[in-house]
Amino acid sequence: MLTFLMWLILLALCWPLALLALVLYPIVWLLLLPLRLFGIAVGGVLALVAAVIMLPANVLRRLFPGPARPRPD
Numbered sequence: 001m002l003t004f005l006m007w008l009i010l011l012a013l014c015w016p017l018a019l020l021a022l023v024l025y026p027i028v029w030l031l032l033l034p035l036r037l038f039g040i041a042v043g044g045v046l047a048l049v050a051a052v053i054m055l056p057a058n059v060l061r062r063l064f065p066g067p068a069r070p071r072p073d
Helices: 002-014 015-064
Strands: none
Touching: 002 015
């Protein structure tokens, strides 16, 4: 909603720039879509690497649990 209000203010102040932004926004979104998908893929790979690295610690933690800690009330 705030973005729309800002666009309306831009339309009132400088309508050619507002119309240019309205036309170019979908084109820029389409151009940036592969980079967004690449970022999602890289995040998934990094999460997988972190899970593989932490796997021995998680297995040992489940095999040999430490002393029970009191829960904070």
